[in-house]
Amino acid sequence: MTRYANPGSSDSNITVAERYGHWINNEWVDPIKGDYFDNPTPVTGEVFTRIARGTAEDIDAALDAAHAAADAWGRTSPAERAVILNQIADRIEENLEDIAVIETWDNGKAVRETLNADIPLAVDHFRYFAGCIRAQEGGLSQLDDTTVAYHFHEPLGVVGQIIPWNFPILMATWKLAPALAAGNCIVLKPAEQTPWSILKLFEIIGDLLPPGVVNIVNGFGVEAGKPLASSPRIAKIAFTGETTTGRLIMQYASQNIIPVTLELGGKSPNVFFEDIAEKKDAFYDKALEGFAFFALNNGEVCTCPSRALIQESIYDEFLADGIKRVEAVKRGHPLDTDTMMGAQASNDQYEKILSYIQIGRDEGAKVLTGGNKVDLGGELSGGFYIEPTVFEGVNTMRIFQEEIFGPVVSVTKFSDDAEALQIANDTLYGLGAGVWSRHVHRAYNMGRAIKAGRVWTNCYHHYPAHAAFGGYKQSGIGRENHKMMLAHYQQTKNLLVSYSQDKLGFF
Amino acid sequence: MTDQTPTGDACRFDAVGVEELVTDGPTRVAVTPAAADLLRTVVGRHGPVMFHQSGGCCDGSSPMCYPVGDFLTGDADVLLGTLGVPGQDPVEVWIGRAQYETWKHTRLTIDAVPGRGAGFSLEAPEGMRFLTRSRLFTPEESEALGL
Numbered sequence: 139m140t141r142y143a144n145p146g147s148s149d150s151n152i153t154v155a156e157r158y159g160h161w162i163n164n165e166w167v168d169p170i171k172g173d174y175f176d177n178p179t180p181v182t183g184e185v186f187t188r189i190a191r192g193t194a195e196d197i198d199a200a201l202d203a204a205h206a207a208a209d210a211w212g213r214t215s216p217a218e219r220a221v222i223l224n225q226i227a228d229r230i231e232e233n234l235e236d237i238a239v240i241e242t243w244d245n246g247k248a249v250r251e252t253l254n255a256d257i258p259l260a261v262d263h264f265r266y267f268a269g270c271i272r273a274q275e276g277g278l279s280q281l282d283d284t285t286v287a288y289h290f291h292e293p294l295g296v297v298g299q300i301i302p303w304n305f306p307i308l309m310a311t312w313k314l315a316p317a318l319a320a321g322n323c324i325v326l327k328p329a330e331q332t333p334w335s336i337l338k339l340f341e342i343i344g345d346l347l348p349p350g351v352v353n354i355v356n357g358f359g360v361e362a363g364k365p366l367a368s369s370p371r372i373a374k375i376a377f378t379g380e381t382t383t384g385r386l387i388m389q390y391a392s393q394n395i396i397p398v399t400l401e402l403g404g405k406s407p408n409v410f411f412e413d414i415a416e417k418k419d420a421f422y423d424k425a426l427e428g429f430a431f432f433a434l435n436n437g438e439v440c441t442c443p444s445r446a447l448i449q450e451s452i453y454d455e456f457l458a459d460g461i462k463r464v465e466a467v468k469r470g471h472p473l474d475t476d477t478m479m480g481a482q483a484s485n486d487q488y489e490k491i492l493s494y495i496q497i498g499r500d501e502g503a504k505v506l507t508g509g510n511k512v513d514l515g516g517e518l519s520g521g522f523y524i525e526p527t528v529f530e531g532v533n534t535m536r537i538f539q540e541e542i543f544g545p546v547v548s549v550t551k552f553s554d555d556a557e558a559l560q561i562a563n564d565t566l567y568g569l570g571a572g573v574w575s576r577h578v579h580r581a582y583n584m585g586r587a588i589k590a591g592r593v594w595t596n597c598y599h600h601y602p603a604h605a606a607f608g609g610y611k612q613s614g615i616g617r618e619n620h621k622m623m624l625a626h627y628q629q630t631k632n633l634l635v636s637y638s639q640d641k642l643g644f645f
Numbered sequence: 646m647t648d649q650t651p652t653g654d655a656c657r658f659d660a661v662g663v664e665e666l667v668t669d670g671p672t673r674v675a676v677t678p679a680a681a682d683l684l685r686t687v688v689g690r691h692g693p694v695m696f697h698q699s700g701g702c703c704d705g706s707s708p709m710c711y712p713v714g715d716f717l718t719g720d721a722d723v724l725l726g727t728l729g730v731p732g733q734d735p736v737e738v739w740i741g742r743a744q745y746e747t748w749k750h751t752r753l754t755i756d757a758v759p760g761r762g763a764g765f766s767l768e769a770p771e772g773m774r775f776l777t778r779s780r781l782f783t784p785e786e787s788e789a790l791g792l
Contacts, residue, residue: 359765382699383764403702486760486774539747
């Protein structure tokens with residue numbers, strides 16, 4: 139085991155400044171209005187630094203820098219941009235441990251996750267888009283002997299990106315890497331719950347990009363996010379968050395007639411068929427891990443497998459084994475590599491999860507394990523810790539229909555494939571799903587019939603680059619994590635060229 | 646039975662013991678004294694406001710508070726009711742129609758807790774966050790509301 143020291147403490151090599159400005163034009167600049175806001179760590183609940191409280195004036199300064207850089211950056215060759223993206227990946231990899239600790243301190247998640255998932259995935263993501271942009275080709279259509287349509291990819295110019303707090307660095311990377319690869323300049327607003335880790339990341343990688351290409355303005359949604367999303371000076375807005383803000387961002391975008399990509403959450407079914415219990419082998423053990431995956435990242439994942447659908451013939455046995463797996467989750471300091479689950483990201487998130495546990499009980503759902511807040515003692519007493527919780531109920535209950543965004547799974551049973559499908563699709567959302575079966579035909583048919591953008595089949599919670607990720611239904615618009623995301627950050631320029639010397643003859 | 650908050654609002658405890666401002670008969674929505682005070686602050690700074698109940702990711706399930714006219718509602722939404730905060734214009738509370746179908750058996754009380762949601766809700770810079778608390782309707786309320 140390793141227990142990393144708290145950043146900013148005398149035992150840690152990670153420095154924490156008293157306050158942080160915006161990152162604009164490759165410089166740290168003070169907020170124009172001069173205000174800062176407190177940033178607590180969810181690990182202890184204590185404020186550990188202050189962050190620039192951005193306003194419309196700061197967004198404008200960032201947009202000025204981005205527009206000044208856009209033409210030159212947009213004309214760089216794909217090879218040049220790929221080199222830079224690879225350098226960013228290398229630099230993150232060289233500093234992986236520190237960045238993982240930084241991310242855990244800002245977000246609260248267990249460091250084993252940032253060390254093994256968040257940051258390595260971010261590294262690979264930059265490398266993936268470095269490769270994609272090198273390999274991307276335009277198009278050529280021969281219309282007749284002397285007429286040719288050329289299709290060129292061009293960057294959109296300056297784009298806005300609003301980042302969520304659940305994977306601050308990885309979600310920023312999902313948006314930054316394709317946008318940079320495509321040749322865009324960016325104004326990025328991190329979430330106000332986790333404003334610090336992305337600034338620390340740019341302390342490490344910021345010099346690799348030309349000034350003005352990436353600009354970071356922190357602040358509250360209404361004061362900094364809204365002026366960015368509604369600005370007529372952006373050519374596209376990308377957002378990960380929830381449905382009402384997603385709608386509002388689409389409304390702003392409609393006023394400026396710009397495209398949006400949105401990732402708006404889910405209520406993902408995780409379907410366990412009876413054949414998984416035919417043998418108590420490694421695969422059965424893997425399926426139990428699949429059940430317990432609702433606790434990954436403290437449940438703060440848009441694709442949290444928060445509805446477990448278990449076939450009735452194995453229901454009692456599989457559920458009992460699954461609960462044993464959940465009860466083995468080890469709690470402790472999030473910076474301890476043995477800790478399996480950390481803190482919820484903020485106080486309001488913590489309160490919301492507890493309110494959902496209450497409505498679950500009120501609706502008659504049965505708590506099979508967990509259901510309480512946790513006091514881990516010492517400096518962690520002020521942090522935001524909740525037990526991994528298993529509810530048993532029916533799919534019409536609120537806890538089956540709304541994303542709790544906490545370590546809470548709602549379990550129900552089904553009799554056959556048709557009923558499993560009906561329950562799986564009985565949701566407003568369609569982001570992720572899981573299907574567990576030893577039978578290829580059953581797994582294939584379910585996977586194709588579930589209305590969700592990603593169906594993990596005999597696995598869950600993998601987020602590799604080169605596998606498209608995005609939502610059906612109210613879960614959003616667009617596909618991240620894949621080369622097709624380049625198209626969301628590019629214009630198509632068509633040159634329609636005649637090589638004929640002869641007129642058409644109309645005039 | 647009613648009592649009063651320090652700001653003079655008439656209050657009572659609802660069916661599950663949440664203190665809220667007195668409503669005029671059974672309602673789908675209510676507001677706690679803490680949220681009423683926060684509303685006064687937000688309206689004082691930004692003018693008249695409305696709520697739209699969010700769903701989905703991250704800050705989902707939070708009531709989003711916007712200036713009236715900023716967020717467009719339409720046929721895809723249901724007006725749950727209005728919050729009566731003495732001295733303020735009635736505050737409309739909306740929810741998406743599809744989400745309403747899955748929430749309609751529950752009564753929503755808008756509360757306020759320390760925090761800073763994401764999204765563009767107006768109260769975030771105050772260091773407080775509106776929070777929706779829910780409970781099942783009583784049989785009497787369901788009947789009165791025609792549910």
